[in-house]
Amino acid sequence: MPRPTAKLTAEDMAPVSDPHGPKNKIGPTGRPLPNLPEVLPPTKRGPAQVIAMCNQKGGVGKTTTTINLGAAIAETGRKVLLIDFDPQGSASIGLGVQPHDLEISVYNLLMQRDITPDEVIRPTRVENLDLLPANIDLSAAEVQLVQEVAREYTLQRVLEPIIPLYDVILIDCAPSLGLLTVNALTASNGIVVPLECEFFALRGLAMLTDTIGKVQDRLNPKLEIVGILGTMFDGRTTHAREVLDRVVQAFDERVFHTVIRRTVKFPETTVVGEPITTYAPSSQAAHQYRDLAKEVLARCPAG
Numbered sequence: 001m002p003r004p005t006a007k008l009t010a011e012d013m014a015p016v017s018d019p020h021g022p023k024n025k026i027g028p029t030g031r032p033l034p035n036l037p038e039v040l041p042p043t044k045r046g047p048a049q050v051i052a053m054c055n056q057k058g059g060v061g062k063t064t065t066t067i068n069l070g071a072a073i074a075e076t077g078r079k080v081l082l083i084d085f086d087p088q089g090s091a092s093i094g095l096g097v098q099p100h101d102l103e104i105s106v107y108n109l110l111m112q113r114d115i116t117p118d119e120v121i122r123p124t125r126v127e128n129l130d131l132l133p134a135n136i137d138l139s140a141a142e143v144q145l146v147q148e149v150a151r152e153y154t155l156q157r158v159l160e161p162i163i164p165l166y167d168v169i170l171i172d173c174a175p176s177l178g179l180l181t182v183n184a185l186t187a188s189n190g191i192v193v194p195l196e197c198e199f200f201a202l203r204g205l206a207m208l209t210d211t212i213g214k215v216q217d218r219l220n221p222k223l224e225i226v227g228i229l230g231t232m233f234d235g236r237t238t239h240a241r242e243v244l245d246r247v248v249q250a251f252d253e254r255v256f257h258t259v260i261r262r263t264v265k266f267p268e269t270t271v272v273g274e275p276i277t278t279y280a281p282s283s284q285a286a287h288q289y290r291d292l293a294k295e296v297l298a299r300c301p302a303g
Contacts, residue, residue, distance in 0.1 A: 028235060028259040029248050036294045041077040048081070048166040049300045050159065051226060052188040056211075057204045058175035060196040061231035063090040064266050065292075066172040068285075069192075071275035072293035074128035078167035081121065084134035085155075085184055086174040092133040095124045096273030099135035107137040109158050111144060117162045125274060130166075142179050151179065152219050156187035168300075177211050185215045190226035190300055195247060197233045197240040197259075202247065226299050229292065230259040258292040260285070 027033040053066045066082060074080045083106065084091035089099030099105075108115045109132070121130050145151040159169065171184045185191065191212060195201050205228075216223050228251055234240045248255050261284065269279045277286045 027257045028233065029230070029244060029255055029257055031248065031257065033257055034295075036291075036298055039076045039294055039297055042167055045079060046164040046166055048163050048169045049190065050163070050169045050171070050188045051190045051192055051296070051300065052171045052173055052181075052184040053194060054173045054181060054185065054191050054208065054212075055193055055195065055201075055204070056175055056177045056181070056208055057196075057201050060194050060201055061260060061266075062175070062194045063094060063172050065192070065194045065229060065231065065260065065289075066091055066170050067094045067269075068275045068277060068289040069292055069296065070129055070168070070170050071126050071277045072286075072289040073168050073297065074126055075277060075290070076293065076297070077128065078297075079128050079130075079165070081130045081132060081162065081166045081169045082124075083132040083169060083171045085138070085171050085180055086134060087136050087139035088174075089133065089135045091172040092131065092135070094270050094273065095126075095129075095131050095275075097122070097131060097133050099133065102133055102135050105137055106132050106134045107141050110138075110141050110154055117158065121162075126278060138180070145179050145183075152182050152186045155183040159187055177207070182211075182215060182219070185212065185223060186219045188220070189222060190224050192226050192296065193228045194231045194260075195228055197230050197243045199239070199243060202243055205247075225254055226296060227256040228254055229256050233259045233261050235261070256292060256295050258288055258295055260288050260292070 025033045053062050055062055070080045070082045082091060085106065092099050104115065104120055106120060109117060109120050121132050124131050145154060148154060171188060173181045173184045193208065195205065212223065212225065228247060230244050230247065233244065244259070263285045265276055265280050265283060265285055269276050272279060276283060277289060280286055
């Protein structure tokens with residue numbers, strides 16, 4: 001069966017912001033857009049920047065952002081590993097892997113000392129992008145790790161051998177602030193917080209920043225917030241604009257200039273099991289994630 005092709009909408013055909021345009025052009029966050037340079041290919045491989053994609057609220061575009069940001073960074077020639085750290089296995093599904101078909105997953109890597117990363121990591125259809133998949137077995141790890149010594153460092157331990165092999169490692173966290181998420185934060189250098197431009201998502205941000213602060217104090221002093229990303233943004237609604245304004249007022253330069261707008265294409269990419277950058281490479285959404293990749297790499301140089 002031929003693969004379905006994406007049809008461009010009027011929104012997609014709209015001109016994309018010219019990165020070489022006026023420096024004082026105002027972006028959707030109400031601030032002047034930065035004049036980010038083009039990302040050059042890496043001069044060497046590794047050590048990887050480990051970035052956790054974290055928000056305890058579900059449905060904020062976290063998995064979508066992990067997949068598409070990873071693919072956009074991979075386009076620059078950097079070697080990227082995407083870790084599905086959610087028992088729902090959504091990131092695995094989004095890259096064409098069926099979680100119920102997995103014989104071995106990130107759960108086995110965490111809980112069995114005789115399993116190596118090479119046995120679990122698999123390539124994807126996207127060049128330079130690998131996947132460490134997950135399935136429902138991972139939910140058992142949350143209970144079993146409670147019995148372990150130094151349980152918060154389990155993921156960090158299993159990632160140590162592969163840090164030199166990648167330029168960027170992205171961890172798609174579960175929508176909770178449990179032990180799995182704490183493991184991800186302990187193993188990471190930075191955090192990207194996808195935030196739906198909606199009031200209830202904004203309320204949970206204080207709880208998340210409190211958890212991040214505790215991890216910084218007690219487990220990982222090197223952990224930093226790379227940025228907060230507005231997702232599912234609809235500039236036609238006053239509510240979305242107000243929520244984004246409040247986030248910028250509270251977090252200022254920590255908020256990315258790039259904003260991910262609502263589009264019907266993201267559900268379509270899940271069906272075909274590939275990122276927006278390959279499914280609809282000329283779409284507005286694909287360009288938004290490429291812009292985000294530039295911002296992330298400017299804040300966290302990799303390669």
